[in-house]
Amino acid sequence: MTAHIGTVARKDFSDAGRSKLLWVLVGLLVVIVAVGYVAIWSTIDDVSGAEVLGFLGFPLQVVLPVAALIVGYMAVVGERRSGSIKLLLGLPPNRTDVVFGKLLGRTAVVVVAVALAFVLSLVLFGSVPFVDWLAFGALTILFGVTFVGIAVGVSASVSSRGRSMALVVGVYMVLVALWELLTAGSYYLLYDEGPPLEPETWYLLLDQFNPIFAYTNLASSVVEGDIFPFQFQYGLESIEAYQLTPAERYAGSGDAPFFLQEWFGLVVLVVWLVVPVAIGYYRFQRAEL
Template identity: 45%
Template sequence: MSIATVARKDFEDAVRSKMLWSLAGLLVGLIVLVYGAIWYFEGDLPSGDLAAILALPLQIIIPLAALIVGYMSIVGERRSGSIKILLSLPPTREDVVAGKLLGRSGVVGVAILAAFVVAILLTGLLFGEVPVGGLAGLAAAHLLLGFAFVGIAVGFSAAVASRGRAMAGVVSTYLVFLGFWDVLVGGIYRIVTGSFPASPISPESPIEPWALALKRLNPMEAYSVVASGLIDQQVPTLTLQFPIGVNVFGDAPLEDFVVGEVPFYLSEWFSAVVLLAWIIVPVFLGYLRFRTADLG
């Protein structure tokens, strides 16, 4: 019950501080801009392609917005001293961390759903036919993506004692996922196999399946796999690509890109599990630091 109380208070505080409205306004504005550009320049674009196009900017903005929403969730309470008042009431430190995760996830979730309601309305208004299934699947994928980055942000917020460290943690993490994850995976591949993977990976130069699994541990990569499966269209990952990275292009069957049979951990459902893990694991690790932290 204490977890629900903390979550409700955190969500209400976000509404009062206009955090929710700002995030919703950002996502709605982005969708209006994208749809307006598509309608102006393309005009008769098939509505079924809209979901795949919409996925491109949202997969960059939503993680960044979720990190901003979550990184001050607990460390902000510590800086203001209100954490002492909160913990003098029934909620425990565990309740605070779990409640903050739920509250901030609620903020991100409501903003994403509001944006997709606008997307459905604009699709019907500008293009006639509404791909409800595709937009609903894309919304589900973005909810998982947003919640994953909220988990990362809340984990950092629980683990550190200053705003600067929390900000440095989430910014560094975002940059690694966005620009350097493939380099890390390529380096591991070089250490294990003695050579860098071919770039790009192709049926003529397949890769070890474990390397592709490491690539998909990046939540942005996992999101791409989940989103592609839910809307039945290829959703490319907007991350930086390097010649020494694990870069897979094209929509050929996965069997053509990996050595041997495709293991279960390269299936679409396992990428959803990866996103769920990013929601839970960082928060748990942050809690381990927070439960023994000196709040004095």
């Protein structure tokens, strides 16, 4: 790591502001909060500020990953595509500075957007428990940054915009549209039945390695009410199964193992952040530019 990472990050954040990317993302999240506020308070009686936070969990988990992937998927490959990467690397910044500087710059875009949206929610909702609000906001920022890491890692790994877009769309589709087919489908192939409410422990571990599940489990633990994950369902899992945490579905004796506890979702999010960036860094260091 060198001091030039900050230089690249500041330039990248500034470029995002000039390209209106930051403001589009801020506007999108602000609209979600504002529309959610109007819809909730106009249709539900006697709703508390804490419950309102829970209602925001669903639209945030739908929109934020898409927005973060859009923010990050051109971070590095865009420089390669335009040819400016050679000019950038001809200056003091090296390839390490580029990858991690871009990661920090795009992370800052998402952090600012989410932070402003949550400040607005505090202003609108008023009597929100501050600790719950702060914890939910921090988890949401980590969730968004996780998808920035995925996108920047992909962007550093490939040499064209088309490949980067195809990969980030593919990752998103796996997590949202294909996850049940891959996990519950594998269980069905092994045991000739779909996962019961208390399936094998390995399945519970595999299933919760979806970062969207990790976020909803964590968020549900800090706000009032359950936040259910946004996922295509094919009938291999029961509806009741989606209403239980991995620890509640554990069939073994004694307490559930540590990797089924709610806090393990933090590990899942960090893994999804770090591994794609590490792969992208490795490939970018060896790429012919």
